Amino acid sequence: MQYLKYLFVGVFFGIVLVKSEAVSWYRIFEMFQFQSFHMYGIIGSAVGLGAVGIWLSKKVGVKNSEGRPIALPAKEKSFVRYLVGGSIFGLGWALAGACPGPMYILLGTGAFSVGILLIAAIAGTFVYGLLRSKLPH
Amino acid sequence: MDFLLQPWPWYVSGPLIASVMFVLVYFGKTFGMSSNLRTLCALGGAGRYSDFFRFDWKAQRWNLMVVLGAVLGGYISVRFLSTGAPIALSPETIYDLKMLGFTNAGNTLLPAEIYGWDAVFTLKGMGILIGGGFLVGFGTRYAGGCTSGHAITGLSNLQLPSLIAVVGFFIGGLLMTHLLLPLIFG
Numbered sequence: 001m002q003y004l005k006y007l008f009v010g011v012f013f014g015i016v017l018v019k020s021e022a023v024s025w026y027r028i029f030e031m032f033q034f035q036s037f038h039m040y041g042i043i044g045s046a047v048g049l050g051a052v053g054i055w056l057s058k059k060v061g062v063k064n065s066e067g068r069p070i071a072l073p074a075k076e077k078s079f080v081r082y083l084v085g086g087s088i089f090g091l092g093w094a095l096a097g098a099c100p101g102p103m104y105i106l107l108g109t110g111a112f113s114v115g116i117l118l119i120a121a122i123a124g125t126f127v128y129g130l131l132r133s134k135l136p137h
Numbered sequence: 138m139d140f141l142l143q144p145w146p147w148y149v150s151g152p153l154i155a156s157v158m159f160v161l162v163y164f165g166k167t168f169g170m171s172s173n174l175r176t177l178c179a180l181g182g183a184g185r186y187s188d189f190f191r192f193d194w195k196a197q198r199w200n201l202m203v204v205l206g207a208v209l210g211g212y213i214s215v216r217f218l219s220t221g222a223p224i225a226l227s228p229e230t231i232y233d234l235k236m237l238g239f240t241n242a243g244n245t246l247l248p249a250e251i252y253g254w255d256a257v258f259t260l261k262g263m264g265i266l267i268g269g270g271f272l273v274g275f276g277t278r279y280a281g282g283c284t285s286g287h288a289i290t291g292l293s294n295l296q297l298p299s300l301i302a303v304v305g306f307f308i309g310g311l312l313m314t315h316l317l318l319p320l321i322f323g
Contacts, residue, residue: 006202014210020150032314045151050293075298085279086305092272094313101170108211117270124274129189
């Protein structure tokens, strides 16, 4: 039962991403062509509201459901992994038109060929795990 | 009710995505969809091959529930909350896509030229899905996050690593869209 709330969060997330068309390959292509404000508006307003909300929550000391101050884990300091890893992801994002969240959502919309994409993404993560010690971070 | 069936504008969708992040932060979690790929590896026994996958994946079950919900959400939106009207892409995008051989741009969420079964079972089509998926899976873990973890959560938390990652997302994305897609489809 404690997990049920996460199921609802996921349902809500899935609906928002379909209704915003952010799961569409075409919208990603259009974004990287700078031909519409749509995707920038989505990401920009999410980040804008997110930044104000997080800042305000920390400032007034909002507690989470477990009674502890809200906190977001800091990412480790590095440059190479974020730029190189990010660029590799960007190549895949623009080719497949789907990032990890939309893959599951698209499966739900009945686009079952996305399953191949998902299996390949799992394989990509697996290979990263194998090579991790040899990659610059 | 009609507004629910229409596409939701960015100024509705963006704040709703932020609310997903807030709800997860309130529950003491973080919004990050690509972590599930690592969890799925661990679940499949990848811990035998790399200690990167030797972690307590059971602590990530909540995120797998988000995944399950996302699948359901996808189903609900096309089944009950859609009119089936085409996506209002910009005319330039439709024109550019036509030049690349994509017809009916925006009539469905995904182009049949990539995701239709006829395309999937060609060498090129299979290569695109496997290559694209692999790059996403490899890149997100190398970068330590994807759109939800870095672009939404990390930027909201004003983290420099996430800004570097998002710059990377755009370097890769622009390279693919402007240089490689014309080679692949041209």
